[in-house]
Amino acid sequence: MAKLSIKGLIESALSFGRTLDSDYPPLQQFFVVMEHCLKHGLKVRKSFLSYNKTIWGPLELVEKLYPEAEEIGASVRDLPGLKWKGRGGEVFRLSFKRSVCDEGFCSDAPSEFYEYHALMMEEEGAVIVGLLVGLNVIDANLCVKGEDLDSQVGVIDFSMYLKNEEEIGNKERNVQIAAILDQKNYVEELNRQLNSTVSSLHSRVDSLEKSNTKLIEELAIAKNNIIKLQEENHQLRSENELILMRTRQHLEVTKVDVETELQTYKHSRQGLDEMYNDARRQLRDESQLRQDVENELSVQVGMKHEIELAMKLLQQAEKAQMEAEDEDEKYAQECLSKSDSLQRQISQKEQQLSKLKIDDIKEANKALQGLVWLKDKEATHCKLCEKEFSLSKRKHHCRNCGEIFCNACSDNELPLPSSPKPVRVCDSCHAILIQRCSSNVPHGSHCIFMGHKLYICLSCCSAIGSNVNMNSYWIE
Incomplete structure (x- = not known):
């Protein structure tokens, strides 16, 4: 289906x-x-x-x-x-x-x-x-x-x-009729195209005829122009020949005049060359003389500049020598004054040092006489913070006052006159000793305070009384 x-x-x-x-x-x-x-x-x-x-x-x-x-x-x-x-x-x-x-x-x-x-x-x-x-x-x-x-x-x-046979036959006839109609339409269309082609060809032939006529007219005009140009060319040729003949005659006359002038120029040129050679020789002699004079003048000017420069240098040297002598005198006077002041400072420092040594000895004796070493059984609480001692909070003696403190209140070390090495001291004794050192000890040029640390030079350590075998020591 x-x-x-x-x-x-x-x-x-x-x-x-x-x-x-x-x-x-x-x-x-x-x-x-x-x-x-x-x-x-x-x-x-x-x-x-x-x-x-x-x-x-x-x-x-x-x-x-x-x-x-x-x-x-x-x-x-x-x-x-x-x-x-x-x-x-x-x-x-x-x-x-x-x-x-x-x-x-x-x-x-x-x-x-x-x-x-x-x-x-x-x-x-x-x-x-x-x-x-x-x-x-x-x-x-x-x-x-x-x-x-x-x-x-x-x-x-x-x-x-x-479908029956009659319908099939009608169908075939219809097909044939349709084919004939198609052929008729094709022929009519072809005829129409041919007519249009013929009309276009006729119009093209007319245009070609018109253009041909125009070209023939232009050709006749061109031929007339050619004839006129040929006549003009012939006339120009004759005029050119006449001009050429006159030019040749004038050229011959001019050539004779030029040869005469050339001979005259050669004679005059020879005399001028001799004059030029004489003038050039004279100029060379004068130039040599001028060069000698300029060289002598430049030598004299150079000698003058050198003399002036030497005089200036001599003046500057004398001035510098005088200034150096003045500075030497000033420096010698300053050195003498500084030496006197330093001698006075040394004598003062020696007096203070001897006085401090005596005070330290007295303080050590006093501390040894008044020091009471508290027994462990007598202390149950820290003297400073008053906290009770236990297994975790142990007892520590202050080597300066002899009291018993906890670790937090006695975590300080300082050298004492009675001990060559830093020993444990309580916070109160630590503050007192630091204040005493900072106010009484004559610090040298190498003693430095940085924060809560005091860096003491060797001379100051000997003044305090500690036996220190190093260039510097610090007190915490």
């Missing part, structure tokens, strides 16, 4: 013209037959509420293979009021309208959409695709609404495919 429908549609289009309307019965039956072919052997897709058997799945696969089919699918999706079951028919109608039926009717149908016995899986499907290629020459005016597609009747009318 698909073959009959396609052949009948092609024959009808050739008989009545190649443009068909949407209400043409063979065209409507063709769409119905194609939908039946596409649905033959189509697998049923199960949904949540019912079974669905639609050809939209294979058509979506065709969209991925052909760009034209993708545009048709997008156009069908944008149609308003079109239900799901009418989309397949609309896709095939748009394919027929755009003359791409052979692309939309894919013969390589996948097995995921069709059963193995389906028409699209057989060789007949390829035959139908080949017949669809012939439909690309037919134009169709299709204007179908979405409601019409959804209400299409899927019944094939077999009556239009059952």
